[in-house]
Amino acid sequence: MSRRRSDADFAREIDAHLALETDRLIAEGMGPDAARALAIGRFGNPAAVAERFYESRRIAWVDHARQDLVHAWRSLARTPGFTVIAVLTLAFGVAATTLVATPIKAVFLQDVAVTDTATLRALSWTSPRRGFANGLFRGPRWDARLAAGEHIDSFPFAAYQTIEAEASAFEDVACWRPATEALTPSGLVRVQAATGTYFQTLRVTPLRGRLFDDRDDRPGSPLVALAADPALLDQTIVIHGHAFAVVGILPRGFTGLDPMSPADLIVPYSADALFPTFQRNDWSQCHIVGRLAPGGSWEQSRAQAEVVVHQAILSQPPATDASEPPRLHLDELSVRFSNLRRATARPLGVLVATVGLLLLITCANLGGLLFARGRARHKEIATRVAVGASRSRLVRQLLTESLLLSALGGVAGIAGALASTPLLPWLVSELGGAPASGLSLSIDLPVLAFSMAVSATCGLVFGIWPALTATRIDPAAALKHAAGVSPPVRARAGKTAVALQLALSMVVIVGAGLLIRTVANLYAVPLGYQPEGLVFAETNNPVGRPRAVVEETLADLRALPGVSVASVSQWPLFNNTTLRFPFCIGGAEPAVQQLDLAYAFPQFFETWGVRLTQGRDLDDGAAAGVIVNETFVQRFLKGQTPLGTTIGLGGCPGRTQAPIIGVVADHIDRQRVERVPAVYLRYPRAGALYVTTYAVRTAGDERVLLPDVRRVIAAHGIAPTGDVRTGVEYRDSMTRLERLIARLLVVFGALVFFISCLGVYGLLSYTVSWRVPEIALRIAVGAERRDVVRLIVGESMLPVVFGVAAGAIGAAIVMRSIDTLLFGVSTFDAATLLVSAAVLTVGASLASWVPARRASTIDPAPALRSE
């Protein structure tokens, strides 16, 4: 029926018409020429008619949609205030959604940047014992992880070599070492090492230049590196004193196989031996990835590798605890993403919940405004119904308006999100506590489509109800009302929207309040050390002459301008590993033997700003002595004089025995830990010092010392295990998550507060506009302006109070999900609830005062006359 008809066919029909009409006129007695002229004359301009045919041929609904759109645009342009408020609030919601959807997608949907992963597997093992695994971290936490059957995915290099040589079920096998940080002249870079088989196994191609292979991975071959940053191609990078030529650029988005430890540079595994952190036979040094040979089976390759690994263990003396070989597993490469997911799940969860609330608030806001608008256009709609507009067409028009609004809000929101993309890497690294360069964090098409869909859904869902309500109209009654009688007040829907917004806002604001209090409480906890003025670096020292290096470095650090005192210790002030360490006091071993034990140089406590409460500092003199902390004294020497008491270390009476020469104040680095007894010993004169922490203190701004300290440490060929840090950075890193969530909630709290106030304002403005005659009448019969303000504000207060109360209850329930984040404050904190309620109520009253004030200045005479 709605077949497309050609223009030519239409022209033929016009010709036929003219011929028939001419025939008729001739039959009536006209001359042929005159008849033809008259027929054409009566027809008008055939071209114009053809044009109209062209117009009419278009599909009717497209036409209607266009009309609706034009109408909606005009109608929105007529009320710029409403339009701006609605678009702005929606834009906030959409921008937040877009910004949050991007990292969520990156973290939860993204996978390793390797296309052909079907036949790729990462090797891992489980074992109830791990005596064979030299170099793996020890301690109760690791024991628990092994006992729980967690897959451990690191191996010694020897295991890789044997698998590579003997396990025929794998077509290709490669080994890579997680990125370690190295100081280069241009800054800190993360360097990953991988065998020459790595890229062959993964089947990736370089963005530019070439990748490296086995020929580059031989001791003595020229040092090459691959960089993630295209600008580094053909440059030379100096790492730990060795010059690496950047011969290629890694594929886009590829930063290794571990998103938690993304690489800036990848170097051949053989070059890794040049680094001081390298220990070839460690079980922490090699992650193995293999590609299944064509026709091979997973089980076959797994069993093969298992045998080979067992051989590797036995061939590696001392083969302690090798009676029970580990069981081997083949994991999908994406398994490493799950670590990132675990690390970010909580903060991202809070973020998603907050953005969800924000979105709901903006949608409720839009809904409320649309209700009010529909109400205010009562007369217009009634008139259109009266002249025959169908309800479906009217609903369609109103929906077009709300969809246009959501489209505008969506576009504005996406523009805002695009403008804030530089925030994303920061946000993700703060959330996950890991660098974000392993993730692609650009806002892409699917995310944009998602945001627009969210916006459109908001417009549809929260637009349909107001549209249906507004068009449920009896034109006769409505028009009668227009003639002087106010319509019945049916603003319940609008008030519900306001109450909903305020309730949701209350949840966000209470959350912000609780986190602010948490952060304040965290900072109020006395730490027992002075982070201000402190700079420190955790390092690994070169093998061979550690003691000399340590002393030279320390001397150089002391000589730096501005440094008042410097020291070296085994760990930073805190290592937080409470070992079960047998020791002897008063001739007996205490029942509880958890001790923090560390070696330190003299002036360690002075450098870290820890108060010596009794006795004296460690010294370089001949007499041995130890320092304990106050918790140690309270736990083991209650009521005794600690100074001079002898402690035996390593059993009873102990391998080493020394008197207590001093007591220091308790100190902690984070607030949620228990204080543990600690013992500090002087560094043995000739002891291995592979792991050390250098620290300096200055009276001035410690940040200016950072480059100097980096330079001194690099000059001595020392490898920091992380960057050189200030004490303040370190202290703040302990409250990173709490501060981040507090900051997010404050920003979102301010946003939802603002949006809710706009919602109240918008709703009341409309309420006032349709109640003009009623208010005018009240003023005319003698109501004071004050009374009018009180009336309008008072009416808006009911939904506000209801919303705030519901929000308080909601907050108490919702906050339970983050109670482990809170510190020193309960999820149901009366003060926070009261302040939040007060802030919202005051804000809402101010927002309603503006339209109320406008209502009170209505001049009754013209207002009544115009009705």
Added chain:
Amino acid sequence: MSTRRTGDDRVMLLQGTLDLLILRTLVFGPQHGQGIARAIETGSQDTLLVDHGSLYPALQRLEARGWIAAEWGTSDNNRKARFYTLTRAGRRQLTTEATKWRRLASAIAGILGPEGA
């Protein structure tokens, strides 16, 4: 639209009424455009003047809505012409529109009162 013979007592069709009249005309059987125009004019004793230029877009519109269907055929005097027929939906539409129109007309007549008022 071009009107001719101004000054006589013929009136232009009201907006929207042309559709109704086309449907009504087609009740008597298939007809081409010129025939429809002629039928309306003669049916109204030449009171109503059909603007031929508006007729074809109107036909096109009705066809698009599925109220009429069209087919090329031959006229009485052997000319090729496009013939329109009323569809079932068109017949239904005619009934509703006609009822509406009669009510409107009688309402207006009621207000205007007897002729000569």
